[in-house]
Amino acid sequence: MRVLAMVAIVAGHVWVAGAGRPFLYSWHVPIFFVLSGYLWKQNRSLGREVKNRFRSLLVPYGVWLLVLGTVAVSIESSGGHFSPERLLHILWGGQFATGRPFWAIWFVxxxxxxxxxxxxxxxxxxxxxxxxAVALFVAGVYIPGHPVRFLPLSLGLSLPGIVFIVAGFTLQRFRSAIPRPTVTGSALLLASFAVISLRWSQPLDLKQLDVGTPVVSALTALAISVGLILLAEGVLGGGPFGRSARSDGTLGQRESGAGMERMARVVTPLAQASLTVLFVHPAVITVFYTLGLSKAAVFFLTIGIAWSVGLLLLRFPHSGPLTGMKPSG
Incomplete structure (x- = not known):
C-alpha cells in the first residue's frame, strides 16, 4: 500500500494541475498517516517511539537535506540566484522549504x-x-492565517495528520467487524470517486494546510484510504496488515502459500525504498522537465530511476542514514 501511495505522490508532482489532481490529492498524503495508525504498536514507550522515528525519519531527513541542499545552493549560487534567506528557509523546513528539489521533504x-x-x-x-485530534486539526487548519505554519520543521503541518493516524488506529481496533473487505473497500472507493467527480469534495493539500471542502474532503480522504487498505487485504487474503506486517511497517510474508511469499519478496523492498523515492523524485522530475519531455515520460522515468536508486541503496549494509532502515544483520 505504501508503494501505491508513493506512486501517487510522484504522479501528483508531475500532474500538479488538471483533471487528475482531485483524484490524487484527495488521498495520496492522508493515506500515509492512516497507515501509520493502522500499523500502530501499542506496547511502545514514548522514548522508544522517538528513538525509532528519529532513526527512520529524522536522520534520513538530515542527510538528504544536506545532499540536496548542497546541490541546490551550488547551482543557485553559480547562477547568481542564491540568497541567505533561501538557506534559512531550507533549514527551517515546512512550507518555507519550497522550490526544487524540496517539494516533498516537509512530509517527513x-x-x-x-x-x-x-x-x-x-x-x-x-x-x-x-x-x-479533532481539536488539533481545527487549530491547524481553521485559525485565520494559519499561524502554525511558522513553526519549524513542519511541526504545525503535522497537526491535521494526527486525526488521520487516529482514524487508522480506529480501523485497526474494529477491523475484525468488517467481514467482507473486498466488497466494503470497493464500495468506499466507488462512493468516494463519485463524490470527487461531482465536485462535492475538493482535494486536500496538507502542506498548505488546505483541507478542501470542510468535513467532506477529510471524510473522502479517509474513505479512500480505508477502501484501499480493505481492498488490498481482500485481494491478498489474510487478516489486517497489522497482523501480517513486519516490524518496519512494510508488508511481510503471509502464511497463505508460496505465491504470497513471492509477492512479499517483491513488495517489501519496494516499500523499504519508498522513503528514498520521496527524497529523490523531485530532483529527477526537475531534470527531465528541463529536457522538454512529456509528462507521461517524466512520470515513468522518474518512477524507474527513483526506485532504482532506493533499491540500490538498500543493498549497502550501512545505508540506513539514507534509507531509514535498520542495518541488516
Missing part, C-alpha cells in the same frame, strides 16, 4: 511529529483520542 518531519503526538495521546480512551 510532519509524520515524525504527528507520530510522537499520537504516542502521547494513545493511552487515552479512543473517544478522547478523537477529541484531541
Amino acid at each position: 518531519t510532519a509524520l515524525f511529529f504527528a507520530a510522537v503526538v499520537f504516542r502521547l495521546i494513545s493511552p487515552l480512551p479512543l473517544l478522547a483520542q478523537w477529541a484531541v
